[in-house]
Every structure is written in structure tokens, then in C-alpha cells.
Amino acid sequence: MTERFRNFINGKWVESRTGRWFEDKNPANTGDVIGEFPKSDAADVDTAVQAAKAALPGWSRTPGPKRGELLFRLGRVMEERKEDLARTLTRENGKILDEGRGDVQEAIDTAYYAGGEGRRLFGITTPSELGDKWAMTVRQPVGVCGLISPWNFPIAIPTWKMFPALISGCTVILKPASDTPLCAVKLAQVCEAAGIPPGVVNVVHGGGAEAGTALARHKDVRLISFTGSSAVGRELASICGQDLKRCSLELGGKNAQIVMDDADMDLALKGALWGAFATAGQRCTATSRLILHRAIKGAFLERLVEAARKLKIGDGLKAGTEMGPLINEARRTEVASYVEIGKGEGARLVSGGAAHKAGECARGYFFEPTIFDGVTPAMRIFREEIFGPVLSVVTVGDLDEAIATMNDSSYGLSSSIYTKDVRAAFQAMERIECGIVYVNGPTIGAESHLPFGGMKDTGNGHREASHTVYDVYNEWKTIYVDYSGRLQRAQIDNQPA
Numbered sequence: 001m002t003e004r005f006r007n008f009i010n011g012k013w014v015e016s017r018t019g020r021w022f023e024d025k026n027p028a029n030t031g032d033v034i035g036e037f038p039k040s041d042a043a044d045v046d047t048a049v050q051a052a053k054a055a056l057p058g059w060s061r062t063p064g065p066k067r068g069e070l071l072f073r074l075g076r077v078m079e080e081r082k083e084d085l086a087r088t089l090t091r092e093n094g095k096i097l098d099e100g101r102g103d104v105q106e107a108i109d110t111a112y113y114a115g116g117e118g119r120r121l122f123g124i125t126t127p128s129e130l131g132d133k134w135a136m137t138v139r140q141p142v143g144v145c146g147l148i149s150p151w152n153f154p155i156a157i158p159t160w161k162m163f164p165a166l167i168s169g170c171t172v173i174l175k176p177a178s179d180t181p182l183c184a185v186k187l188a189q190v191c192e193a194a195g196i197p198p199g200v201v202n203v204v205h206g207g208g209a210e211a212g213t214a215l216a217r218h219k220d221v222r223l224i225s226f227t228g229s230s231a232v233g234r235e236l237a238s239i240c241g242q243d244l245k246r247c248s249l250e251l252g253g254k255n256a257q258i259v260m261d262d263a264d265m266d267l268a269l270k271g272a273l274w275g276a277f278a279t280a281g282q283r284c285t286a287t288s289r290l291i292l293h294r295a296i297k298g299a300f301l302e303r304l305v306e307a308a309r310k311l312k313i314g315d316g317l318k319a320g321t322e323m324g325p326l327i328n329e330a331r332r333t334e335v336a337s338y339v340e341i342g343k344g345e346g347a348r349l350v351s352g353g354a355a356h357k358a359g360e361c362a363r364g365y366f367f368e369p370t371i372f373d374g375v376t377p378a379m380r381i382f383r384e385e386i387f388g389p390v391l392s393v394v395t396v397g398d399l400d401e402a403i404a405t406m407n408d409s410s411y412g413l414s415s416s417i418y419t420k421d422v423r424a425a426f427q428a429m430e431r432i433e434c435g436i437v438y439v440n441g442p443t444i445g446a447e448s449h450l451p452f453g454g455m456k457d458t459g460n461g462h463r464e465a466s467h468t469v470y471d472v473y474n475e476w477k478t479i480y481v482d483y484s485g486r487l488q489r490a491q492i493d494n495q496p497a
């Protein structure tokens with residue numbers, strides 16, 4: 001019989017009141033049913049929020065360094081369980097095992113960074129403009145936070161949100177993507193093993209429209225952090241806007257790699273291949289546009305097509321596999337529809353373009369690495385996020401045109417330029433309208449101690465990871481202490497003579 005998993009609320013594993021379940025399958029082999037998970041509703045969400053609310057006073061008043069000790073323990077438990085977590089992740093998400101291990105490592109790095117932050121939740125002191133008056137700032141937790149996480153980094157991204165929230169003194173409800181619920185169960189088990197107090201971390205499974213929306217609407221939830229599509233991000237932001245709830249969004253991308261005529265071609269080729277087809281293109285940082293200098297375009301594209309055709313597609317748990325499946329049939333249908341759109345728009349399909357169903361792959365949601373040449377900025381395949389292994393190639397004549405083409409996008413997450421010319425590199429670093437710029441590296445590969453996020457429709461101005469994420473989960477409180485014994489009236493007593 002299929003194993004049934006539960007929600008994690010107030011330190012206990014509980015069933016949903018709805019009595020409804022959804023199935024979770026291995027995308028590389030749909031005959032492999034991973035389990036059934038509760039289809040939770042607003043009442044389940046409310047129970048979790050009440051648990052998080054009750055746990056808040058105790059947790060927020062626990063000294064930061066003490067919370068830090070628990071974060072270090074979370075890191076250690078994940079290290080001990082790394083292989084199991086990575087294998088679960090690959091079975092559930094499809095990305096190859098090496099990438100699964102990387103996903104878990106990113107969570108471990110985030111735990112240790114957050115743990116250290118427990119002794120580093122600095123405020124500032126600064127001179128007051130008046131005598132005998134003290135001025136300083138302290139941070140305080142925002143409160144109960146709702147975290148809505150995607151399936152493409154099912155261990156790393158929940159922890160990008162959860163660990164900074166915890167070290168800041170917030171309590172959380174995680175609503176994980178319904179394509180990767182087992183990873184969230186494993187994460188809750190890690191929290192249990194590390195001794196996180198009951199109610200501080202809660203996990204509620206279910207669909208975005210039902211459980212996710214209920215979390216965003218809940219009056220006791222003070223913050224929503226969401227990673228996913230720009231369309232859903234807009235909806236959540238408008239719900240949060242009604243209650244002036246804090247809302248941190250990390251949304252889509254249409255990331256481009258520029259290859260200049262002086263670039264190291266072998267390096268640029270490896271970068272394009274990895275950037276476009278790792279995680280089968282299902283990263284918000286994936287390379288989905290390739291901007292090639294006219295002088296190298298022909299030879300570069302020829303080599304790229306040859307390399308893409310050779311990529312070994314299959315079950316990510318098998319040694320030697322280079323690209324796994326898409327997450328589900330709906331995704332595959334969507335990716336296939338973009339191939340038709342591209343053809344209809346007059347782009348030239350030079351590689352792939354179809355579902356991959358050879359041998360054992362017939363059991364999963366595989367898709368060929370796909371490359372379109374002759375793409376122009378007017379085309380939808382140039383403009384819209386496809387979230388799959390589809391790369392659009394554009395040809396340009398010089399650096400100015402390359403940067404203008406890169407910036408001709410409603411998104412602004414990641415970017416890359418390959419060049420040996422230091423002037424071109426610095427021009428690109430300054431002028432590219434993206435949150436992340438790589439020079440001589442692919443568009444993917446962000447590190448946990450640097451800000452992660454983007455401009456334009458990629459988000460609403462927040463940055464995850466690094467020191468910047470702590471501004472999301474903290475309120476700044478400004479404190480003035482007047483020890484003059486007189487009424488001092490700031491600007492009124494402080495005007496130039």
C-alpha cells in the first residue's frame with residue numbers, strides 16, 4: 001500500500017481535517033509512487049498558524065546565540081543525512097544526484113551561515129544630534145511567517161527562507177510545492193532531530209490555491225516569502241497588500257549568456273551547456289537566451305548543438321546521467337507548446353524539440369535539450385520564461401548590441417558574459433540590469449553568502465541569502481534615550497544660528 005505522510009504541526013505529525021490526499025510520483029518513473037500527502041485547507045493552515053503564534057514568545061525571547069546553537073545542530077543533522085536527503089530529492093524532483101547533493105549542501109551552508117548570525121544580529125549606535133541623548137537600533141522578529149517554496153530546489157530554497165527566519169526569532173509555517181512534499185517531510189524530521197521546539201517550524205501540505213492562499217490571507221501571518229512564477233507572485237502580493245503584510249518574492253527569469261568574439265570558446269561552451277540544461281532548465285537562473293557575437297556564432301553553435309545532442313538523458317539516480325526529466329506532465333506539455341510557438345514565430349529549431357521516450361525514459365517526463373537559432377527579441381520564446389531545456393540563440397554585432405539585447409527583457413535575475421577583454425567585462429557588470437552578473441561563468445551557481453534575487457518582474461526588491469535576507473525577517477526598532485533631564489526638541493532645538 002502507498003505510504004501516507006502527514007502535516008507537521010506543533011511538533012506532531014497530524015492528518016489533515018479534509019481527509020483528502022494527493023499522490024507524489026517519481027518524474028523519472030511514474031510507476032514509482034513516492035507517497036500520498038494531505039490536501040490541506042484553510043482550517044489546517046489555521047491550526048498551524050495558531051501553533052506558530054503560541055511558540056513565538058518563547059522562541060523570539062530565546063537569545064540569538066542559543067537559537068544559533070540549534071541552527072548549527074540543524075546543519076550537522078543534515079550533514080549526517082546528506083546522502084539520504086539527496087537521494088530522496090533526486091527521486092522526487094528528477095535532477096541528477098550530483099545536483100541533488102549540491103541542493104542539500106546549499107541548505108547546510110545556509111544553516112551554518114544563519115547559526116553564526118545568531119551572534120551577529122547587529123544594530124547600530126550613532127551620535128544623536130542633541131547632547132546627552134543616546135541613539136541606537138535593535139532588530140526584532142517580524143513574527144509568524146508563511147513560507148511558500150518551489151519544487152526545483154526542494155531542500156535548499158525552503159531553508160533559504162526558514163533558517164534566516166528562525167535565527168531572527170520568527171516562527172514559520174512552510175507550505176512546500178506539491179510536486180516535492182517528501183523533501184519537506186524530511187526537512188521537518190531534521191528540525192525534530194535537531195531539537196527545534198514544537199510550533200517553531202510547521203509544515204502544511206497542499207495545493208497553492210487552497211493552502212498557499214489561506215496562509216497569505218491569514219490575519220496572524222505577518223510575512224509571506226514566496227519563490228515561484230511571476231503570475232502567482234503578483235496574486236500573493238495583492239493579497240498581502242490588503243493587510244499591508246510583508247511579502248518577499250523571488251520570481252521568474254529569462255537569463256542570458258553573452259559570448260563575445262574574444263572569449264575562451266571551450267569555457268563558454270561548457271558554461272552554456274551547464275547553464276541551459278542543468279536541472280533540465282528548471283531553474284529561475286537557467287540560461288534561456290544565448291547572445292552570440294556574429295564572428296564566432298557559426299562555429300560556436302555547431303559545437304553546442306553537437307554537445308547538447310550527446311547529453312545523456314535518464315534517471316538522475318543512475319551514474320552517468322547528465323540530464324533528468326521535467327517535473328510533471330503539465331510542465332512537459334508547456335515546454336512542448338513553446339517549441340510549437342517558436343517554430344510558428346519563424347525561429348529555426350536546430351536541436352531537440354520533442355519529448356524523449358527512448359527505452360526506460362518512456363516512463364518519465366523527459367524532454368530533449370532544445371536549441372532555437374535565429375531568435376529575435378519580438379518572439380515569445382525570447383521574452384517568456386519557459387522553465388525547461390529550451391535555449392534561444394540571438395546573434396549580435398558588438399558589445400552594445402549584446403547588452404541592449406540582454407536588457408530587453410521584463411525579467412532581471414541572472415546574466416553572464418564570456419570575454420577576455422576587461423573593459424567589456426566592466427561595461428557589462430555596470431550596465432546589465434540583473435541582480436546577478438557572472439563574468440566567465442554560467443548564469444547558475446549562486447553561493448549562499450551572497451545576495452540572491454533580481455530586478456524588474458523577477459521580484460519586489462528583496463534579496464535572499466547572505467546578510468541581506470535578515471532585513472526581510474526583522475523589524476528595525478530605533479531607540480532614543482535622553483539623559484539630559486530636559487525637554488529636547490530635535491530639529492527645533494537644532495537649527496543653524
Ligand code: UN1
Pocket residue numbers: 106152153282283284285286443444445446447
Ligand atoms: C533557482 O534558480 O531557482 O544559482 C535557484 C543557482 C542555485 C540556486 C538557484 N544555487 O543556480
